[in-house]
Amino acid sequence: MRYGVLGPLAVWDAEGRPVKIPEAKVRVLLADLLVHGGRPVPAGRLVEDLWAGSPPGGSANTLQTKISQLRRVLGRERVVREPAGYRLLLADGVVDALRFQELAERARAHREPAVKGDLFADALALWRGPAYADVAEAPFARGEIIRLEELRLSVLEDQAEVRLVLGEYSALAAELGELVARHPLRERLRMAHMRALYQAGRQGEALRSFQELRRQLAEELGASPGPAVSALHEAILRQEPHLAPPAAGRPRRRTNLPAPLTALIGRREAVGRVRARLDPGSTARLVTLTGLGGVGKTRLATAAARDVAGRFADGVWLVELSGLSAGSTPDDIAERIITTLGLCDTAATEPDLDDLVNWLGQAVADKRLLLLLDNCEHVVEAVAALAGTVLSAVPGGHLLVTSQEALGIPGEVVHPVPPLALPEDTDPAAVARSSAVELFVERAAAAVPGFALDADNAPAVSAICRRLDGIPLALELVAPRLRTLSPEQLAACLDDRFTLPEVHARGLPARQRTLRRMLDWSWELLTADERTVLRRLAVHADGCTLASAEAVCAGPDLPAGRVPDLLARLVDRSLVVREAGRFRLLESVAAYGAERLAEAGEEAAVRAAFVRCYTALAEDADDRLRGPDQRHRLEHLDAETVNLRRALDLAVAGHDAGHALRLVNALAWYWFLRGRLTEARRSIQAALAAGGPAAPAARRAARAWLTGMELRTSPAGATEVPAGRDPTAGLDDPVLRARLQWFVGTGLTGHGRHLEGRCLVEASLTGARAARDRWGEAAALVERAGHAPGRGGPQAELGAALFQEIGDRWGRLRATRALALVAEVDGDRARAERLHREGLLVAEELGLWTEAVEALTWLGRTALSGGHARRATELYERALSISVERAYSRGEIHAEIGLGRAARLRGDRETAGHHLNRALAKIRSSGHTAGAAEARAELDLVARPDGVRRSSEWRVR
Incomplete structure (x- = not known):
């Protein structure tokens, strides 16, 4: 069991499902036991x-009756009676308040600001409302509530100071205003707010904040x-340099390049040559x-x-293509780039997504960025087609490609990567100057502490490096053998091995x-057994966790327990290679x-085990995507995206429609949350077209998911959903059917087919209640509230x-x-x-960026209607x-x-x-029509002598 006290009292079972605690007094009893943190509470104290x-x-x-109900x-076994009283047995980490304190302590102990910020955000995300609400x-409960609230405020102050280090001035200034208003005498919080205001360019407001503190x-x-x-007040008055934001006016560099685990040896000149060709001002925009x-192209x-x-304002991005199949299309590669750049969560809202390559070109047309497309040799033609289109559409875009062969398109600059330099003779000084020897010695010293060239x-050592032709991967593979062999023995082994007849290498370069x-x-x-594990690991497209390795590598001949x-x-x-808890093969x-x-005849069996493993992983994650573990499950599926696609x-390809349909049905909600609706469409269509037997219910569910996805990605009138037809008909699972009725119904409503959509949502609500599915009931209630906001308050409250x-x-x-x-309809601005600010925080936490933008634009409009043009400008800029x-x-x-309107109200007509x-x-350029009339109306107002909208013309949109 897990217990939640940071908000209304909540209990979840081991699977993350909510556990209902009956009757109010039993809930109070549980709260009392939790307040005491697992210590015994006398029966008399509980009665009082x-x-x-x-x-x-x-x-x-x-009291004994209530104890029995709780048990x-x-x-x-969890509620025990001892001589000192009743006690709730609590394992480590099962109470969210303790987890909150643990995360806060970890954050304070960490030295990296970005990691500190993430840990503080994770800690604060555990709060669902006031403690012990x-x-x-x-x-x-009062003493514990006061203690926890003080801890929360302290963490908010810690987080604010970290965000200042990370440069989030404007956002922080806006967010801390409400918190300072609620806690006006907390000087540390006030200081963070003052610094955020000052560094966001709002010096006057920072000084007024200090005066307000002094007065209160x-x-x-x-x-x-x-x-x-x-x-701090004095420093702001003097505008001291240490308060100036670092690199003011410049965007922070953005990249997903991994930090190097070891030094790059023997490539200093090569790095310089490639770096020169990647200069944004260079005429070469494609370098291969x-x-x-194994020669070290990726490194x-x-x-x-x-x-x-630092030369690319919009970032440098590594796009790994080794997991793609040889038959991949340019659209497949574009989809991988869209996901890497973080465009995938908005792509589904844009037109023409059946041509992802051109959409990608349009999406990044104004950006200055570098894409590193790694391991392209098996998809050379598709990469070449994509490269030509993207480079033509993106003047500020550069591509760096690694491949065993060139793309062969105009404008490509090919940079061959040779092996490392070999020693010229056996003189120790000459041997030491060889980059191949330098790499070998470094890896040998890592495997055998104290090893050195002498x-x-x-x-x-010279013979080993020459025998291996200076190939970095070969050197790295052989160096650990020095744990059991001397350099002389190792050189002799290599000589013996390499004089054997070649069996597998005919037709390859030397x-x-x-x-x-x-x-x-x-x-x-x-x-x-080591060979068994190594060959079976090769089925993974993007590394794996230990659990996945056990599931895929184990079999009748190898117990899972031996795999670690x-x-x-x-x-x-x-x-x-082991990196960040994952295992991968070079x-x-x-x-x-x-x-x-393939040689062992295990290819089909291991691929089947791989499919079973990742189908089970997706289904397990899908069960947890609608509860308190949502964020971590999203991150887990993000990390496994490439393997799930494989x-x-x-x-x-194996005509296994059963697993294909189970897989897409399990991933559909994840794709929706991440906004990858185009990927969802393509994947579900592929699963439905797959050969082989499959459960009829799985096909019906996939078709229903596909209908909902198509409604959300096609222009109005382009989707053929016959009027009056329920795409969920025939589904036996009442919970799934009700959820899919909601999903399709909301899609129909968004497509303009309001009556049909509402009918399905009503059916969803009825079905969810009959199946006692609180998630489905909540989703339907919230949707109904939006149908009639003037009367939807109670439904929205219940859904919330x-x-x-x-x-x-x-x-x-x-x-x-x-x-x-x-609240808008009721006039409660x-x-x-406040609600939109709360929604903004959740959207940012989950990485739902379109939702974050909607919240920010609404807050901007509210600020404008209240006469706060500068505040609105900050929100719209964000x-x-x-x-x-x-x-x-x-x-x-x-x-x-919004920025145009704010500038007009400030009197800045030119801006x-x-x-x-x-x-x-x-x-x-985008093909959207929404907003055109509003923009033209604003331009008309800018052209008026007074620049003022008549009161009859004003409305908040």
Whole structure:
């Protein structure tokens, strides 16, 4: 069991499902036991607490009844009676308040600001409302509530200081305003707000904030501001340099390039040459690094790309293509790039998504960025087609490609990557100057502490490096053998091995044969079980976790329990790389393993195990995507995206429609949450077209999911959903059917078919209630509230309460927006604004950027209607920044219009016209029509002598 006290009292079982605690007094009893943190509570104390000092007659027996009721829900073994009283047995980490404190402590101990910020955000995300909200007035809870609230405020202050370091000035200034208003005398919080205001360019407001603090301290406490906040006030008055934001006006560099685990050896000049060719001012915008597998193309490319990251305002991005099948199309590669750039969550809202290559070109047309397309040799033609289109559409775009062969298109600059330099003779000084020797010695010293090149071993080390042709991967594979062999013995082994007849390497270039022989030799030194694990790991497209390795590698011949030890041995031999909790094979080792897998006749069986493993993973994650574990499950599926795609490809290619349909049905909600609706359409269509037997219910569910996705990605009137037909008909699972009725119904409503959509939503609500599915009930209630916001308050409130009880953050976001709409209709602007701010925080936490943009634009409109043009400008600028970063055209349009209106109200007509004309240009280029009339009306107002909208013309949109 897990317990939630940071909000209304909540209990979840081991699977993350909410557990209902019956009857109010039983909930109070549980809260009392939780307040005491697993310590015993005397029965008399519990009686006093439960009945607020006025216990009824026979209260001891009544208490025993309540204890029995609680035991029936939690399990008898969890509520125990001891001489000192009753005690709730709590394992580590099962109470969200303790988890909150643990995350906060980890964040404070970490040195990296970005990691600190993430940990603080994770801690604060555990709060679902005021602590112990159900028993807030109970005397027994007041001390703990005060303690937890103080901890929360302290963490908010910590987080604010980290966000200042990260440069989030404007956002922080807006968000801290409300918090400072609620806690006006907290000087540390006030200081963070003052710094955020100052560094966002709002010096006057920062100084006024200090004056307000001084006034309130004098009136309420008869005190003066402390020395720290007074010193900050003085520094702001003097505009001291240390307060200036670092690199003011420049966007922070953005990249997903991995940090190097080891130094790059022997490539300094090569890095310099590649770096020079990647200069944004260079005429060469496509650079291809070619060379045999294992020669170090990826390491060289990432090093050069890392060095030029500051030259590309919109980032340097590594796009790994090794997981794609050889038959991949340019659209498949474009989809991988869209996902890497973070454009995938907005792509579904844009037109013409059946041509992803051209859409990608349009989405990044104005950006200055570098894409590193890694491991392209098996998809050369598709990459070549994409490269030509994207480079033509993106003047500020550069491509860096690694491949065993060039793309062969105009404008390509080919940079061959040779092996490392070999020693010229056996003289120790000359040997030491060889980059191949330098790499070998460094890897050997890592495997055998204390190993060093000397006069005695220099001849043998030189022979090893020459025998391996200076190929970095071969050197790295052989270096760990020095744990059991001397350099002389190792050189002799290599000589013996390489004089054997070549069996597998005919027709390959000489150096490629060397690497192949090196892999053959490493393979023969493995035990039978180590070989089994290595070849079966090759089925993974993007590394794997230990759990996945056990599931895929185990079989009748190999117990799962032996896999961890075998993996560790392969890591020791440098055949498997362990990074951030994942295991992966280097490119050449993976290709070799795949050959050995086919040679062993296990290819079909291992692929089937891989498909089963990732189908089960997706289904398990799908069960948890609608509860308190939502964020972590989203991140888990993000990390496994490439393997999940490969599992679907293998299921379709293997005519395994059963697993293909199970897989897409399990991933549909994930794709929806991440906004990858085009990927969902393509994947579901592929699964439905797959051969082989499948459960009829799975086909019906997939068709229903597909209908909902098509409704959300096709222009009005383009989707053929016959009137009056329920696409969920025939589904036996009542919970799934009700949820799909909601999904299709909301899609119909968004498509303009309101009556049909509402009918399906009503059917969904009825079905969810009959099946006792609180998630489905909450979703339908929130949707109904939006149908009639003037009367939808109670439904929105109930839906919000259900989503909060379930712990679904996305659901709370949708409910918050519905409640904000109700508040708008009721004229309660303050509540609507607060709700939109809450929704903004949730959207940012889950990475739902279109939702974040919508919240920001609404807040901007509210600020304008209240006469706060400068505040509105900050909100719209933030919305524009996110929209540009994510290629969200509609968001850009609405943000530009908002910035134009704000500039007009400030009296800056030139800036207003600039923004409004940009909005109209974006409308024309994107094909959207929404916002055109509004932009033209604003331009008319800019042209008026008074520049004022008549009161009859004003309305908040």
